[in-house]
Every structure is written in C-alpha cells, then in structure tokens.
Amino acid sequence: MGIYERKQREKEQRKIEIVNAARKVFSHKGFNTATMEEIASEAELSPGTLYLYFKNKEELHTSLSIEILKHIADEIQKVVNQDISLEEKIERFGEVFIAVYEYDSSILINLFHLQSGETLQNLSDEVLQQIKTYSAMAHGAMVDVIRDGIQQGVFIQEHPVALADILWASYAGIVLWVDSKRLLNDQKDFVKPTLKTAFKIISKGLKQQ
Amino acid sequence: MGIYERKQREKEQRKIEIVNAARKVFSHKGFNTATMEEIASEAELSPGTLYLYFKNKEELHTSLSIEILKHIADEIQKVVNQDISLEEKIERFGEVFIAVYEYDSSILINLFHLQSGETLQNLSDEVLQQIKTYSAMAHGAMVDVIRDGIQQGVFIQEHPVALADILWASYAGIVLWVDSKRLLNDQKDFVKPTLKTAFKIISKGLKQQ
Amino acid sequence: MGIYERKQREKEQRKIEIVNAARKVFSHKGFNTATMEEIASEAELSPGTLYLYFKNKEELHTSLSIEILKHIADEIQKVVNQDISLEEKIERFGEVFIAVYEYDSSILINLFHLQSGETLQNLSDEVLQQIKTYSAMAHGAMVDVIRDGIQQGVFIQEHPVALADILWASYAGIVLWVDSKRLLNDQKDFVKPTLKTAFKIISKGLKQQ
Amino acid sequence: MGIYERKQREKEQRKIEIVNAARKVFSHKGFNTATMEEIASEAELSPGTLYLYFKNKEELHTSLSIEILKHIADEIQKVVNQDISLEEKIERFGEVFIAVYEYDSSILINLFHLQSGETLQNLSDEVLQQIKTYSAMAHGAMVDVIRDGIQQGVFIQEHPVALADILWASYAGIVLWVDSKRLLNDQKDFVKPTLKTAFKIISKGLKQQ
DNA sequence: TATGAATGAGGTTTCATTCAT
DNA sequence: TATGAATGAAACCTCATTCAT
Numbered sequence: 001m002g003i004y005e006r007k008q009r010e011k012e013q014r015k016i017e018i019v020n021a022a023r024k025v026f027s028h029k030g031f032n033t034a035t036m037e038e039i040a041s042e043a044e045l046s047p048g049t050l051y052l053y054f055k056n057k058e059e060l061h062t063s064l065s066i067e068i069l070k071h072i073a074d075e076i077q078k079v080v081n082q083d084i085s086l087e088e089k090i091e092r093f094g095e096v097f098i099a100v101y102e103y104d105s106s107i108l109i110n111l112f113h114l115q116s117g118e119t120l121q122n123l124s125d126e127v128l129q130q131i132k133t134y135s136a137m138a139h140g141a142m143v144d145v146i147r148d149g150i151q152q153g154v155f156i157q158e159h160p161v162a163l164a165d166i167l168w169a170s171y172a173g174i175v176l177w178v179d180s181k182r183l184l185n186d187q188k189d190f191v192k193p194t195l196k197t198a199f200k201i202i203s204k205g206l207k208q209q
Numbered sequence: 210m211g212i213y214e215r216k217q218r219e220k221e222q223r224k225i226e227i228v229n230a231a232r233k234v235f236s237h238k239g240f241n242t243a244t245m246e247e248i249a250s251e252a253e254l255s256p257g258t259l260y261l262y263f264k265n266k267e268e269l270h271t272s273l274s275i276e277i278l279k280h281i282a283d284e285i286q287k288v289v290n291q292d293i294s295l296e297e298k299i300e301r302f303g304e305v306f307i308a309v310y311e312y313d314s315s316i317l318i319n320l321f322h323l324q325s326g327e328t329l330q331n332l333s334d335e336v337l338q339q340i341k342t343y344s345a346m347a348h349g350a351m352v353d354v355i356r357d358g359i360q361q362g363v364f365i366q367e368h369p370v371a372l373a374d375i376l377w378a379s380y381a382g383i384v385l386w387v388d389s390k391r392l393l394n395d396q397k398d399f400v401k402p403t404l405k406t407a408f409k410i411i412s413k414g415l416k417q418q
Numbered sequence: 419m420g421i422y423e424r425k426q427r428e429k430e431q432r433k434i435e436i437v438n439a440a441r442k443v444f445s446h447k448g449f450n451t452a453t454m455e456e457i458a459s460e461a462e463l464s465p466g467t468l469y470l471y472f473k474n475k476e477e478l479h480t481s482l483s484i485e486i487l488k489h490i491a492d493e494i495q496k497v498v499n500q501d502i503s504l505e506e507k508i509e510r511f512g513e514v515f516i517a518v519y520e521y522d523s524s525i526l527i528n529l530f531h532l533q534s535g536e537t538l539q540n541l542s543d544e545v546l547q548q549i550k551t552y553s554a555m556a557h558g559a560m561v562d563v564i565r566d567g568i569q570q571g572v573f574i575q576e577h578p579v580a581l582a583d584i585l586w587a588s589y590a591g592i593v594l595w596v597d598s599k600r601l602l603n604d605q606k607d608f609v610k611p612t613l614k615t616a617f618k619i620i621s622k623g624l625k626q627q
Numbered sequence: 628m629g630i631y632e633r634k635q636r637e638k639e640q641r642k643i644e645i646v647n648a649a650r651k652v653f654s655h656k657g658f659n660t661a662t663m664e665e666i667a668s669e670a671e672l673s674p675g676t677l678y679l680y681f682k683n684k685e686e687l688h689t690s691l692s693i694e695i696l697k698h699i700a701d702e703i704q705k706v707v708n709q710d711i712s713l714e715e716k717i718e719r720f721g722e723v724f725i726a727v728y729e730y731d732s733s734i735l736i737n738l739f740h741l742q743s744g745e746t747l748q749n750l751s752d753e754v755l756q757q758i759k760t761y762s763a764m765a766h767g768a769m770v771d772v773i774r775d776g777i778q779q780g781v782f783i784q785e786h787p788v789a790l791a792d793i794l795w796a797s798y799a800g801i802v803l804w805v806d807s808k809r810l811l812n813d814q815k816d817f818v819k820p821t822l823k824t825a826f827k828i829i830s831k832g833l834k835q836q
Numbered sequence: 837t838a839t840g841a842a843t844g845a846g847g848t849t850t851c852a853t854t855c856a857t
Numbered sequence: 858t859a860t861g862a863a864t865g866a867a868a869c870c871t872c873a874t875t876c877a878t
Binding site: 244245246256257259260265266 | 867868869870871872
C-alpha cells in the first residue's frame with residue numbers, strides 16, 4: 001500500500017469518526033440545537049478541523065442521511081438476494097427499517113428532514129446528486145422485487161416505482177410516527193408489535209386478491 | 210354586540226392574521242430560516258406585536274400544527290358521520306390528508322417536526338397538552354371506525370388503537386414522502402395518483418381476508 | 419373648595435397611588451428589572467396613564483427618592499425641635515435612618531442610586547433642582563444642630579456642612595451595608611444592634627475631646 | 628516558558644484587557660447604559676469575544692467588583708503589616724478607600740450596587756462565593772486590628788466583626804456620598820479634606836474614652 | 837383623563853465559519 | 858493537517874413609550 005493510499009484511508013477513517021460524533025450529537029439534540037463545537041468535542045477534534053472534511057454544518061448533517069441511505073440500500077439488497085418468497089421479502093423490508101430505527105432512532109427523522117424543502121434548497125448540487133443516487137439504489141432493489149411480483153401476478157397491477165415509494169414511505173412513516181408516540185407516552189413495548197402489524201397490513205394490501 | 214365582545218373578536222382576528230402570515234413564511238422558508246421580522250412584516254405588524262399573541266417563535270410555529278390537528282380532527286369526524294361503508298371511510302381518511310396537503314403542502318412536515326424529540330422537549334406543558342388533546346381527538350374518530358370494522362368482522366383482528374396509528378402514520382408519511390419526491394424531481398402530476406394507490410393498498414391490507 | 423381644587427387634589431392623590439405602586443415594585447425588583455407595566459398593574463392603571471403623571475421611568479423612580487428626602491427632612495426637623503441635648507440629637511438622627519430603613523429597606527439604595535452619575539446625568543434640570551432643594555433641607559437641619567454644637571464647644575471644630583455630610587453619609591452607608599450583609603447571610607437580628615453601635619461611635623467621634 | 632504557559636498568559640492578558648475596557652465604559656455610562664458592543668469596541672475586540680471570557684454582562688460587571696475587593700483586601704493587609712499604632716492603622720484604612728476612589732471613582736458605586744438585592748439574586752453561586760471570600764478577606768484583616776485594639780483596651784468593647792463592618796461601611800459610604808455631592812455641585816477640592824475629617828471622627832469614636 | 841394595543845429601536849447573546857499559527 | 862481564538866452577522870425578544878379611541 002503506497003503512502004497516498006494510506007493517507008487516503010486515514011482521511012476516510014477520520015471522516016467516519018466525525019460522522020459518528022455528529023450522529024451522536026444530532027440524535028441527542030436535533031439539528032438546530034446541536035453545535036459544531038459539541039460535535040468537534042465529541043470527536044475529540046477542534047471545530048476548525050470539521051471544516052477540512054465537511055463544507056458546512058448542513059452537509060455534515062446530510063452525510064448522516066447519505067450514510068444511512070447507503071446502509072438501507074445494502075440491507076435491502078441482502079433481502080432481495082435471499083431465497084424466500086416475494087411476499088416474505090416485502091415483510092423483511094420492514095424489518096430493515098426496524099433495524100435502522102433500533103440502531104439510531106433519530107436517523108429516520110433525519111431522512112424526513114432531509115427531504116423537506118428547507119433542507120433541499122440549501123444543499124450543493126453535488127450532495128443533492130449523491131442523495132438522488134443512493135435513494136435510487138435503495139428504491140431500485142425494492143422496485144425489482146415489486147416488478148417481479150407484478151409480472152408473476154402476485155402483486156397488484158400498478159406502477160412498480162409508485163409501489164416502491166409507497167412501501168418505503170409507509171414503512172419509514174410508520175416507524176417515525178410510532179416512535180413519536182413513544183416519546184409522548186413514555187412507554188416503549190408497543191413499538192415493535194405495532195410495526196410488525198403495520199408491515200403485515202401493507203404487504204397484504206400489495207397482494208393480488 | 211358589546212364593546213368587550215368586539216374587542217375580543219378583533220383580538221381573535223388579529224391572532225388569525227398572524228397565524229396566516231406565519232404559515233406563509235414558515236412554508237416558504239422552514240422553521241430556522243424564517244425570521245420573526247419576516248412574519249411580522251408579512252402580517253403588516255411590528256415584531257413586538259407578535260409577542261403579544263405568542264410567547265415565542267416556537268409556540269407560534271406549534272400553533273400551526275395545533276390548528277391543522279384541529280382541522281384534521283374535524284374532517285375525519287365528518288367522514289365518520291357520512292353514510293358510507295367502513296371500507297370507504299378508511300379510503301376517505303386518506304383524502305383528508307390529501308386535502309390538507311393541497312391546502313398547504315408544508316403542513317404535514319410541521320406535524321412530523323412537531324413530534325420529533327427536539328421540538329417536544331422545548332414545548333410548554335400547556336401547549337403539549339393541547340397537542341395531546343387534539344391528537345387524541347383525531348385518532349379517536351379513526352379508532353371508532355376501526356373498532357366497528359373489527360366487531361363486524363370486516364377488518365383484521367388487531368388492537369384498534371395500533372391500527373389507527375398505522376393508518377395515520379402511513380397516510381401522513383406517504384403524503385410527505387411523495388411530496389419530497391416531487392421536490393427532488395420537479396414534477397407534480399404523479400402525486401395524486403400515487404397517493405390514491407397508497408390508500409387503496411392500506412385499506413385493502415386492513416380488510417379481513 | 420372649588421372644582422379646580424378638587425381636581426387638583428384628586429390628581430395629587432392619583433400620583434401618590436402611583437408612587438406607592440412604584441415603590442412596591444422597585445423595592446421588589448430593582449430599577450432595571452421592574453417594568454412600567456408591572457407598576458401600572460400594581461396601581462390598577464394602564465401603562466399609558468403613568469405617563470400622564472410622570473415623564474418617564476427614570477423620573478418616576480426619582481420621585482421615590484424625592485419623597486423620602488422630604489420625609490427624612492421632616493423627621494430630622496422633628497428631632498431638632500425636641501428638647502434634648504445636642505449629643506442625643508446626633509444619635510436620634512441615626513434612628514431616623516433606621517426608621518426609614520424599616521419602612522422600606524430598599525429606599526436607601528434608591529438614594530444612593532440616585533446619586534450615581536448614571537442616574538444624575540439622565541435627569542431633567544427641574545427634577546435635579548428638586549433633589550438639590552430637599553437634600554439641602556434635610557442637611558440644613560443637621561447643619562444647624564452641628565453648628566450650635568461647635569459654637570457651644572461640644573463638637574469638634576470643623577466645617578459644619580462637611581460634618582453634616584459625614585453624618586449623613588456614614589449613617590446611610592452603614593444602614594445600606596449592614597442590610598446587604600443581611601442579604602448575604604440570611605440572618606436579621608444583628609442589624610439593629612450593629613446600627614446602634616455605629617451611631618454611638620460616630621456621635622462620640624464628633625464630640626470635643 | 629512552554630507554549631502552554633505562554634498561551635495561558637496571553638489568555639490572562641486578554642481577560643485583563645477586557646476588564647479594563649469594561650471598567651472604562653461602565654464608569655462612564657453605568658451598568659444599564661453601557662453596551663457590550665461598546666465594551667468590545669473599547670477593547671478592540673468583537674462582541675462575541677467577550678463571551679469567551681465572561682458568561683454574560685452581569686458577570687463581567689461583577690468581575691470589576693471582585694477585582695477591587697481583591698485590591699482592597701491587599702491594601703488593607705499592607706496597612707496591617709505596617710509598624711504603626713492601631714489608631715493610625717484605622718485612619719490608614721480610610722486612605723485605602725480614598726486611593727481606590729482616586730483610581731476609579733465609580734468603583735465603590737459598583738461595590739454598593741453589587742450588594743444590592745437586585746444584583747445578588749442574579750449571580751451564579753460560583754461568583755457569589757468569590758465575592759463572599761474576598762469580602763471576608765478584606766474584612767478579616769480589619770477585624771484582626773480591631774480585635775487587638777479591644778484586647779489592649781485601646782478600642783471600645785464591642786463585637787469586633789460589627790466594628791469592622793461599621794468601619795468599612797462608613798468609609799465606603801462616605802466616599803460614595805461625598806463623591807455624589809461633587810457631581811451635584813461640580814466642585815472637587817472639598818472631597819479630600821472632608822474624607823480626612825470623616826476618618827478622624829470614626830477613628831476617634833472607636834477609641835476607649 | 838384613561839386606555840392598552842401597537843410600536844420599533846436596540847440590546848444581549850449565539851454560533852457557524854475563518855485564518856494565522 | 859490541525860488548532861482554537863476570534864469573528865461578526867443576525868436572531869430573538871423586551872419594554873419604554875406613543876396615540877387613536
């Protein structure tokens with residue numbers, strides 16, 4: 001491994017550390033309340049250093065969403081590759097969202113944040129493109145499954161992209177909402193069963209007949 | 210009408226004007242980017258005046274969500290009272306969300322924002338209580354329909370509160386998500402058909418058999 | 419009594435009510451923290467009305483000091499008229515300050531406030547003149563006693579005006595200081611004995627031999 | 628000197644610069660009228676920088692009083708260590724206050740301000756503790772002198788702490804008052820002789836017989 | 837005379853971002 | 858590359874004061 005590659009890898013590593021610190025702080029405080037200084041301190045770096053790796057606060061925040069989009073895309077692809085029925089795959093997609101939620105419950109809020117006009121308008125074209133790409137990847141795998149299902153007559157006859165959107169949105173939305181109810185009610189045990197039920201309903205609704 | 214009542218009504222009117230101005234500005238700019246000065250200027254008032262009617266920026270913003278929660282609760286109640294089948298009611302609930310979305314597409318984002326931990330933690334108990342109340346009202350009407358459906362064997366056997374949550378969350382989430390795709394793609398005409406499909410899927414998933 | 423006199427008297431009465439309310443609020447909160455709205459509310463009037471009687475907040479605050487200066491002048495005059503020895507009069511002057519302090523412990527702070535450059539520079543000439551006048555009256559009576567004492571060889575040979583200043587300042591300063599120690603220590607019973615001792619010391623120091 | 632010490636010293640230096648600027652502006656304008664922007668500009672810094680060194684305006688202001696309390700404590704200790712009679716020490720204490728007054732005539736006003744309830748209630752516990760500490764140090768030295776004097780039968784038999792309070796308060800109060808008369812009368816030369824007389828009176832009053 | 841809603845200037849404070857070291 | 862002190866713009870919010878009624 002040449003010196004350039006090593007440096008490159010160290011740089012990549014440092015970036016990951018920052019993202020991890022950022023996730024911790026953004027999760028805890030939310031976008032507005034979190035400060036760059038806190039994130040720097042969590043990453044055991046100085047504020048200035050963050051700006052060597054990220055153009056500004058917004059893009060640091062966005063990188064969290066990109067990271068998770070990548071992760072979701074990967075996990076969904078794994079489900080697609082499994083040797084199970086299409087219906088089962090649809091249900092497993094839901095479990096991907098649950099896993100993401102359990103890893104960091106604030107992350108889906110970030111995803112929705114990201115999509116809000118306020119945020120989108122302030123992003124650089126480059127980052128916007130990244131989001132579109134990874135988003136498309138994650139969706140793409142879903143679309144494939146659905147398209148297959150339609151062709152085999154297992155799923156209802158609708159535009160597969162629209163169906164993938166619906167799947168994605170309702171899964172993400174439900175996780176988000178159920179989580180917010182948990183915040184309001186301070187009880188936690190209903191979260192997972194409710195989500196399971198939700199995914200069953202959606203997948204049932206998708207089926208032909 | 211006495212002088213007291215007139216004054217009271219004027220005051221109420223003024224509050225509505227402020228809320229309208231706030232909606233316009235928050236929609237356009239989002240919570241952070243919007244400034245109180247802009248809102249005041251939109252309402253043709255001075256900044257200080259806003260604070261005679263709302264304790265701070267946060268509560269002004271929240272009042273938008275409360276307003277819409279009230280509206281949703283009303284509309285859902287209207288659907289409940291209609292002389293149509295339970296299945297149809299479920300689908301009409303979706304149309305309530307579409308109507309809200311068409312009235313002001315940013316408003317559902319507010320609702321999700323509102324439920325995020327970041328916001329909830331900064332709210333006064335009084336306002337928090339209001340949110341819980343209206344939220345409960347809106348859900349309550351849904352729960353009634355679902356409970357009836359379960360008893361009549363039309364809907365699947367699950368906890369009706371959980372089902373209402375799922376319904377609400379997936380409807381709101383889908384509207385939100387589909388809207389964000391519109392923002393990313395700059396095309397609009399797929400929004401409504403996609404939503405319609407979504408609601409059909411959910412309501413189908415709810416049904417017994 | 420003509421209608422003009424009655425009106426005049428009512429006006430005077432209203433002014434006293436405002437001053438009383440102002441004293442209560444300023445005592446409790448201090449000059450900066452107190453608001454005109456609070457004072458108005460305490461006086462069961464509207465904010466605007468205060469401005470019919472006082473040019474601004476500063477002058478309303480100053481009027482408290484003028485009021486107390488008048489009061490001190492009166493009380494000191496009473497001591498002067500008593501049929502007691504000059505030495506005793508000097509000690510009784512101290513009791514006047516104690517009485518003022520017991521009536522409203524914040525009032526001597528006001529007096530010192532008043533004399534600070536910050537305040538003096540913002541006062542109208544008219545009010546400034548009033549202060550000088552009443553201040554001179556209060557001092558005048560002291561000066562008379564001291565001048566007599568000097569002539570009778572009871573007090574030390576110094577400029578009587580200077581001695582009166584010293585008397586006034588040390589009495590006021592001690593009351594103020596001892597009160598502030600009370601605030602820091604949350605104990606109260608040492609205040610009066612300490613003051614008594616203080617006055618004894620001063621009056622002893624004044625004496626010839 | 629290592630790099631850490633240099634930085635530490637620079638930081639200390641910067642703090643002193645800010646305090647100096649603050650003293651100048653607060654002296655000239657008083658607490659309310661002075662603005663942080665003015666102080667920053669006087670220190671040739673930006674407003675934000677002040678907040679790196681002081682939590683808020685109140686604590687910056689208070690730091691002036693703490694500084695002077697320290698100074699007074701030192702100077703009084705020096706008097707205590709001098710090889711002069713106890714009576715002389717008492718008179719020299721007065722000169723400490725005169726010197727402080729001549730260094731910055733507004734500073735004793737700050738000290739009295741500080742002790743007023745309005746200010747004390749808004750101070751952090753930490754700062755409050757500092758004030759108590761330095762205050763106690765300054766008083767402590769006075770108390771020692773007085774206690775000696777009582778034991779030697781030179782001073783009157785009273786609680787030495789109370790006597791120190793009286794000494795402190797009358798000295799500070801007199802300086803303050805005499806200064807305010809200067810402001811009202813626009814003449815200056817009577818200040819020092821009056822103060823001298825005052826201290827003579829007090830110290831005479833303290834003496835046994 | 838009294839009201840009290842409205843004003844709007846201006847203050848404190850925060851914090852993303854920069855840049856000399 | 859990393860630092861972290863300094864920046865300074867800009868936001869929120871307060872409240873003394875005014876003025877139409």
